[in-house]
Amino acid sequence: MRYSPTAAKARRGRTDLKRVRATTDAAIKADAARDADVAPLLDDEWFAKAQAVQPVPKVAISIRVDQDVLKFFRRIGTGYQTRMNAVLRAFMDRAKAESRDAR
Numbered sequence: 001m002r003y004s005p006t007a008a009k010a011r012r013g014r015t016d017l018k019r020v021r022a023t024t025d026a027a028i029k030a031d032a033a034r035d036a037d038v039a040p041l042l043d044d045e046w047f048a049k050a051q052a053v054q055p056v057p058k059v060a061i062s063i064r065v066d067q068d069v070l071k072f073f074r075r076i077g078t079g080y081q082t083r084m085n086a087v088l089r090a091f092m093d094r095a096k097a098e099s100r101d102a103r
Contacts, residue, residue, distance in 0.1 A: 058085075
């Protein structure tokens with residue numbers, strides 16, 4: 001995309017670029033180490049443990065659910081069907097584990 005000089009200036013954020021440029025790699029690593037939500041470092045050890053997983057294709061169905069259940073999941077936002085699938089999968093996995101334990 002191309003922007004006029006005025007539009008480009010308006011698109012600039014309020015990031016303190018001087019502070020960002022002055023931040024050392026060591027400080028970034030230290031901040032990342034303290035953050036529980038930071039993604040893992042993708043080093044050789046990570047790649048050695050990684051496994052390629054093929055996504056399971058979804059099947060389109062028609063299902064009847066209570067209105068309040070649908071409203072609840074839709075209220076959470078985009079991806080509500082994926083979350084509903086995750087809840088059903090968790091139920092299925094638990095039921096499978098319980099049936100194995102019963103043997």
